Amino acid sequence: MGYRVVVAGATGNVGREMLNILAERQFPADEVVALASRKSIGTEVSYGDRTLKTQDLEQFDFTGYDIALFAIGSDATKTYAPRAAKAGCVVIDNSSLYRYDPLVPLIVPEVNPDAIEGYAKKNIIANPNCSTAQMVVALKPLHDRAKIKRVVVSTYQSVSGSGKDAIDELWNQTKGLYVPGQEVEPKVYPKQIAFNVIPHIDVFLEDGSTKEEWKMVAETKKIIDTSIKVTATAVRVPVFVGHGEAINIEFEEFLDEDEARDILRESPGIMVVDKREDGGYVTPIECVGEFATFVSRIRQDSTIENGLSLWCVSDNLRKGAALNAVQIAELLGNRMLKKG
Structure with missing residues (x-):
């Protein structure tokens, strides 16, 4: 049985990466339709x-389609996700719009994975x-063994997380610094990103944190355990693709580093590369195009x-967005087959 996607x-x-990963993982699709805004109609992907030639999202009828992967931002999602869901098409949304919705x-x-059973309440998954x-x-696998009390995380996030304009800004600023008179002023970011780091992602909140940092707190609690305390510092770095994170974890029980290493090696979606020697670790540039979290x-x-x-470290366009969405679609497809 194939799905209409x-x-x-x-x-x-992210949308292009979704299409790549659907093909790479041989997702069982009888039909795949590419949608875009009116200005991009007919663009080939x-x-x-x-x-595929893109069709008009605004005019599209979702009736008869099984799964829709959305990578269109919160504003457009607010309009089109309910339309798709009402037509019986399950929406897997990459924006932040529905992440904190209890339904x-x-x-x-x-x-x-078991939380996916709740998708039928709105026909939407975040x-x-x-x-x-x-x-x-x-x-998660470490929490299952020793129960996490507190997490302190500092992120080192690539510019692709801000979209194509941010990638162009880093590229053009870097070139401009070597050519007198061709310097590029910041537009996407509040300060120069080339050869710099910016401790500011998304808007500032009243408590001094940024919304990106707040998201990590709220989402970790919703996904793993509401009792986990999380404090985050999110930093944009001059890397094109791939996010790095330095994570400090406090547990309720003692967990030896060797046991933690063994647990992670056996856990799904993780690749452990941990040698105490020069180069015995993975950096963002090495994870690009990979499915694993290293x-x-x-x-x-x-x-x-x-x-x-x-x-x-992980490829943020993959595990951080497109891959995770396709994995959700695979999980959903398996549940549909069992119920079917």
Whole structure:
């Protein structure tokens, strides 16, 4: 049995990646339709060895389609997700619009697959924030063993998380610094991103945190356990693709670093590369195009009673967005088959 699948936002970075991953993972689709805004109608996008021409999202009838992967931002999602859901098409949404809705499951398939049963309440499933997705993949198996009390995380997030204009800004600023008179002023970011780091992602909140940091707190609680305390510092770095995270974890029980390493090696979606030598770890540039979340630098934190520190990297356009959405679609398809 094959599914009729829609990818909305097919001309964007995440939408194109969704199409790539559907093809790579041989998702059982009898039909795949690429949708875009009116200005992009007719744009050609790749789906495996085929080329699809985008259709108009505004005029599209979702009736008869099974699954829609949305990568169109919160404003457009607010209009089109309910339309698709009402037509009987299950929406897997990559925006933040539904993540905190108690009637909408927020899913990372390696972490909380059973929560997908709640999709029928609105016919919508939410995809988490990119920085949260990779972190909870690493946290959940450790939480199951020793119960996490508190997480302190600093992120090192690539510019692709801000879209194509941000990628162009980093590229053009970098070139401009070497050519007198061709310097490029910041537009996407409040400060220069080339050869710099910016401790500011999304808007500032009243307590001094940014919304990106708040998302990591709220989503970790919803996905894993409401009792976990999380504090985050989210930083934009001059990397094109791939997010890094330095994570410090306090547990209720003692967890030896060797046991933690073994647990992570056996956990779904994780690749442990942890040698205490030069280059014995994974960096963002090495994870580009990969499905796994990579964990390195696992070590005891002697400053607290039950603590570990680790380093985590992942392709943010994949696990942080498109891959996770396709994995949700696979999970949903399996549940549909069982019920069918």
